[in-house]
Amino acid sequence: MTYPLQGVLYVSHGSRVEAAKQEALKFIDLLKHQVDAPLQEGCFLEIAEPNIHTAVEKLAAEGATNIAVVPLLLLDAGHYYKDIPAELNEIKAEYPNLTFTYGKPLGVQDRLVDILAERMKEAKEPIHENARILLVGRGSRNPKTRRDMEEIGERLKAKTNISHLDICFLAALKPSFEQALAQLEKVDSQQVFIVPYLWFTGVLIQSMRKKVDELGERYVFCEYLGHHPFIQEAAVDRVQEALDTKGNL
Incomplete structure (x- = not known):
């Protein structure tokens, strides 16, 4: 019997500043060690690489059948409602056998x-x-x-x-x-x-x-939010919510 393989896709905003890209990738690495999922990849919505399509392609090649998409966004605005879903809708046409769930931004906490x-x-x-x-x-x-x-x-x-x-x-x-x-x-x-x-x-x-x-x-x-343990906790909670949700895309 073949069992479904769960993937997690972390989508960060992206920046032209290399230090910002590295901070985001480091944050994603911190989350990977706190999330129980066999396949996990990070990507960027714009400007930086890898992009969403490349990351989904890698998860699919590794055998993922379900992918929880977690937007690493503070608030739910245009990127959350329009840009990320538009990218995923194009990808779904290419990978019809993949099931996607879509998590929430961190919001007010x-x-x-x-x-x-x-x-x-x-x-x-x-x-x-x-x-x-x-x-x-x-x-x-x-x-x-x-x-x-x-x-x-x-x-x-x-x-x-x-x-x-x-x-x-x-x-x-x-x-x-x-x-x-x-x-x-x-x-x-x-x-x-x-x-x-x-x-x-x-x-x-x-x-x-x-x-x-x-x-x-x-x-x-004052300094920005960064890798503070509280924001890690909040992000891990959003990942778990996305994992617990049945396909909603």
Whole structure:
């Protein structure tokens, strides 16, 4: 009797920055050691290699019959609803015998907000009474993105006891990062924590860091989410959900 072989496909965003690609691949390697599945591959949605098609081709060659597709995305926007499913629909026509399940992005979770609060503490700056937070999201045209970022902001305020928090975006939504910084220049505050809600390094992190370095000491740039154990736990949970789901693509 032939038994089905389960595969897991991790789909990261992709970046032109080699360090970002390596961070994503390292994160996927960390997940592979925590997930009980015989076949596991990582890939990128755009820019970097391997792409989705190449990774599915490899899993199929290794004997996978079921593939749980896990989007390594923070929030559910265009890449989740359109780009990844479009790629998979093309692949399904080429591999009609493969069964796919589609997992969820991480979404809004307290343990991810805990990482943001921890990143602020790691900045090793004493928090002043009139400190502010600028929470920076990637942005998308999906209206849920703003709502999710607002919810994350509210939870971060509660965890840090900092009542003044602004939100800005790096694409698609307003205010932009530059607009938010210009507005903060008019605000009387001794300290502004710049908190990026981004997973890995890349062009966006590099650009933000450069701008903040030019602004002066009252601006404190915090690290991105990275490989923190809490985000590993959250990702492993999403993998398990995808594995437990019957074919849904």
